[in-house]
Amino acid sequence: MYSTAFIDLPALDAAAGEVRLPGSKSISNRVLLLAALSNGTTTVHQLLASDDTRVMLDALRQIGCAVDEAGSSVHITGLGGRAPRAPAKLFLGNAGTAMRPLTAALALLGGEFELSGVARMHQRPIGDLVDALRQLGCRIDYLGNDGYPPLRIAHAACAPAPDVPALVPGVPPLALAEPIRVRGDVSSQFLTALLMALPLAAGRQSIVIEVLGELISKPYIAITLELLARFGIVVERQGWQRFTIAAGSRYQSPGSIHVEADASSASYFIALGAIASGAGGPNGAQGIRIAGLGLDSIQGDIRFVEAARAMGAVVTGGPHWLHVQRGAPGQGWPLKAIDIDCNHIPDAAMTLAVMALYAQGSSRLRNIASWRVKETDRIAAMAAGLRQLGASVEEGADFIRITPPPRTEDWKAASIDTHDDHRVAMCFALAAFNPAGLPIRIQDPKCVAKTFPDYFEALFSVAQLAAERIPVICIDGPTASGKGTLAAALARQLGYRFLDSGALYRITALVALRSGLRIDAGHEERIAALARTLPVRFESDRVLLGSDDLTEAIRSEEVGMNASRVSALPAVRAALVALQHSFRRLPGLVADGRDMGTVIFPAAALKVYLTASLACRAERRYKQLISKGFSANIADLCADLQERDARDGTRSVAPLKPAQDALLLDNSCQTMDQTVALVLAWWQEKQFGAVSAPGRQPGAVTAPG
Numbered sequence: 257m258y259s260t261a262f263i264d265l266p267a268l269d270a271a272a273g274e275v276r277l278p279g280s281k282s283i284s285n286r287v288l289l290l291a292a293l294s295n296g297t298t299t300v301h302q303l304l305a306s307d308d309t310r311v312m313l314d315a316l317r318q319i320g321c322a323v324d325e326a327g328s329s330v331h332i333t334g335l336g337g338r339a340p341r342a343p344a345k346l347f348l349g350n351a352g353t354a355m356r357p358l359t360a361a362l363a364l365l366g367g368e369f370e371l372s373g374v375a376r377m378h379q380r381p382i383g384d385l386v387d388a389l390r391q392l393g394c395r396i397d398y399l400g401n402d403g404y405p406p407l408r409i410a411h412a413a414c415a416p417a418p419d420v421p422a423l424v425p426g427v428p429p430l431a432l433a434e435p436i437r438v439r440g441d442v443s444s445q446f447l448t449a450l451l452m453a454l455p456l457a458a459g460r461q462s463i464v465i466e467v468l469g470e471l472i473s474k475p476y477i478a479i480t481l482e483l484l485a486r487f488g489i490v491v492e493r494q495g496w497q498r499f500t501i502a503a504g505s506r507y508q509s510p511g512s513i514h515v516e517a518d519a520s521s522a523s524y525f526i527a528l529g530a531i532a533s534g535a536g537g538p539n540g541a542q543g544i545r546i547a548g549l550g551l552d553s554i555q556g557d558i559r560f561v562e563a564a565r566a567m568g569a570v571v572t573g574g575p576h577w578l579h580v581q582r583g584a585p586g587q588g589w590p591l592k593a594i595d596i597d598c599n600h601i602p603d604a605a606m607t608l609a610v611m612a613l614y615a616q617g618s619s620r621l622r623n624i625a626s627w628r629v630k631e632t633d634r635i636a637a638m639a640a641g642l643r644q645l646g647a648s649v650e651e652g653a654d655f656i657r658i659t660p661p662p663r664t665e666d667w668k669a670a671s672i673d674t675h676d677d678h679r680v681a682m683c684f685a686l687a688a689f690n691p692a693g694l695p696i697r698i699q700d701p702k703c704v705a706k707t708f709p710d711y712f713e714a715l716f717s718v719a720q721l722a723a724e725r726i727p728v729i730c731i732d733g734p735t736a737s738g739k740g741t742l743a744a745a746l747a748r749q750l751g752y753r754f755l756d757s758g759a760l761y762r763i764t765a766l767v768a769l770r771s772g773l774r775i776d777a778g779h780e781e782r783i784a785a786l787a788r789t790l791p792v793r794f795e796s797d798r799v800l801l802g803s804d805d806l807t808e809a810i811r812s813e814e815v816g817m818n819a820s821r822v823s824a825l826p827a828v829r830a831a832l833v834a835l836q837h838s839f840r841r842l843p844g845l846v847a848d849g850r851d852m853g854t855v856i857f858p859a860a861a862l863k864v865y866l867t868a869s870l871a872c873r874a875e876r877r878y879k880q881l882i883s884k885g886f887s888a889n890i891a892d893l894c895a896d897l898q899e900r901d902a903r904d905g906t907r908s909v910a911p912l913k914p915a916q917d918a919l920l921l922d923n924s925c926q927t928m929d930q931t932v933a934l935v936l937a938w939w940q941e942k943q944f945g946a947v948s949a950p951g952r953q954p955g956a957v958t959a960p961g
């Protein structure tokens with residue numbers, strides 16, 4: 257997962273290959289609650305691992321369910337008629353799929369609970385559900401604003417299971433004789449919550465729920481009914497207005513249950529297949545194959561396929577897979593504009609808004625009022641991002657109309673504010689396929705953790721981009737100027753890969769000496785042969801050679817000096833070129849060394865030549881070595897650095913020198929934080945044209961040459 261402040265996606269154009277998607281969020285959290293209410297132990301396979309399921313699992317543990325996580329499976333032993341453990345304070349993050357059903361279930365089970373979430377959760381309405389539960393006789397108080405979480409459930413026990421006596425005598429019986437009325441036109445989660453909770457009270461009598469107003473998001477109710485059936489609860493449905501839970505209902509675990517891949521998450525990859533040219537996947541694969549989800553899915557968002565087809569996507573599928581390809585030119589590509597009622601696919605419909613950027617004409621998405629009360633006001637968030645990209649957008653209470661930028665040159669490089677909304681982040685990533693070849697910045701990419709923590713990794717695994725178009729920042733310069741520290745910090749902040757090319761020379765020198773090879777021209781070929789097959793891996797901050805951890809061993813000054821000698825051998829340098837190029841992968845690379853900008857990545861978009869005075873560098877290296885437990889003295893270090901710089905600068909192949917187009921930066925008088933901020937500002941300027949980070953430090957930069 258990318259936990260950086262933002263992620264910059266370079267312009268992409270092709271995608272091919274297979275993606276595996278995380279389990280459905282809607283199914284995962286419903287199944288968890290149903291398992292918790294059931295008799296017996298349920299093994300849930302392919303459970304989505306995400307923020308929303310995490311808060312649900314934590315809450316279930318708190319109320320007394322046994323939860324045992326084993327890889328992608330979770331075993332849950334339900335309450336099975338036992339009272340939940342109380343009192344309990346449950347924090348439910350921003351998970352509506354936990355807040356609503358748990359409120360209903362705990363209100364009926366009895367006990368004292370406080371349910372709260374993040375600030376946005378406290379702005380998401382729950383009043384209609386609370387009204388319905390109060391009608392029944394449950395006691396629920398608002399702890400903040402009326403109609404919104406946080407909530408306090410104070411009722412002791414209002415709905416004992418048939419064979420359990422009421423825990424507190426004198427509790428008024430639940431008013432179950434009359435139909436329970438709930439509004440269906442704000443969020444279908446209120447009805448889902450009641451449908452999952454009321455079987456707890458349907459021991460002796462059947463219970464009727466009536467929906468007031470037109471029910472939105474019906475497919476989610478269909479999922480609820482399908483899953484209730486798997487846990488032994490029969491609900492008779494008359495249209496979408498009246499639901500009857502049979503008398504004698506009792507939750508029974510099905511033993512084990514598989515969670516389908518998430519159909520809403522699939523929408524991004526269906527859209528990807530529809531907009532990306534699709535050749536060149538592994539083994540010549542064409543288009544995008546989505547594993548774990550078929551056309552017969554029980555999830556409503558599978559109907560996104562129909563909308564994508566209407567726009568031009570070519571989608572085929574079987575029971576557990578989908579395949580998507582871009583339509584033929586003039587038929588399905590460019591995409592066709594669409595005017596569609598999105599009530600049946602409220603979440604996936606956001607993806608259509610970004611697909612509309614690639615359509616001919618204006619697209620209108622209607623009946624999406626529920627977007628206003630989701631993780632953020634999604635109509636406003638989508639409209640803002642689309643406008644930033646150059647589209648014309650009209651928005652209303654329950655619709656959005658999108659007209660793409662008229663010409664290629666009307667597209668703009670945008671920095672998308674994701675408002676802590678996973679879907680905003682995921683669908684705007686598709687704007688990276690813009691015809692203008694502009695990068696897209698997605699702010700706070702970790703918000704995708706809500707449903708798809710490895711979304712960007714999955715996107716990069718199928719996105720195809722010629723290596724020379726993957727962004728590279730080169731940091732070259734003499735020893736101890738701070739290249740490594742700067743490059744690592746940039747990579748961390750940008751979410752880019754990091755190439756410490758010096759480490760490759762250090763490892764080669766160490767391995768050569770350990771193999772008994774003197775480092776001189778006479779052994780050049782044998783050392784090059786070693787270098788060509790180094791089984792080196794960089795994992796977090798560790799440098800591994802096979803199973804050997806060389807992180808510390810390669811950092812001695814002696815190894816540094818030998819690295820300088822080994823690096824003067826042309827055959828060794830040639831042997832390490834392919835390995836260095838292999839680090840250039842999405843979303844980008846920061847490479848640190850001596851010849852990154854001159855030889856290895858000569859077309860890199862940003863090259864920095866980092867220097868500092870000899871005295872500064874010697875003092876920095878001295879402190880660095882002492883802190884790592886090596887002995888050192890300044891005078892020897894000065895001599896070593898000079899010798900190393902002289903050898904690096906005068907060797908015949910790839911000598912140390914600034915690339916023609918490198919920006920020279922003397923950081924003798926800067927802190928590392930200042931250096932990092934300055935280079936980030938240059939990178940921002942290169943990519944997006946404006947410097948928003950700290951300005952240039954006067955005098956710190958000299959023009960090259």
Ligand SMILES: Nc1ncnc2c1ncn2[C@@H]1O[C@H](COP(=O)(O)OP(=O)(O)O)[C@@H](O)[C@H]1O
Nearest residue numbers: 735736737738739740741876880923926927928
């Ligand atoms: N601007 C700076 N101010 C103070 N210390 C620095 C600065 N730049 C680097 N250092 C320190 O100098 C040492 C050498 O930096 P390093 O990144 O290893 O250099 P290089 O990779 O160029 O050999 C490290 O301990 C680092 O923390």
Ligand SMILES: Nc1ccn([C@@H]2O[C@H](COP(=O)(O)OP(=O)(O)O)[C@@H](O)[C@H]2O)c(=O)n1
Nearest residue numbers: 735736757758759761819820823849850851
């Ligand atoms: N791209 C590179 C990187 C390092 N090197 C050599 O490898 C040695 C060790 O590199 P390093 O970056 O780890 O060295 P320091 O700058 O940290 O001392 C340098 O002194 C260079 O001689 C090189 O020739 N080319």
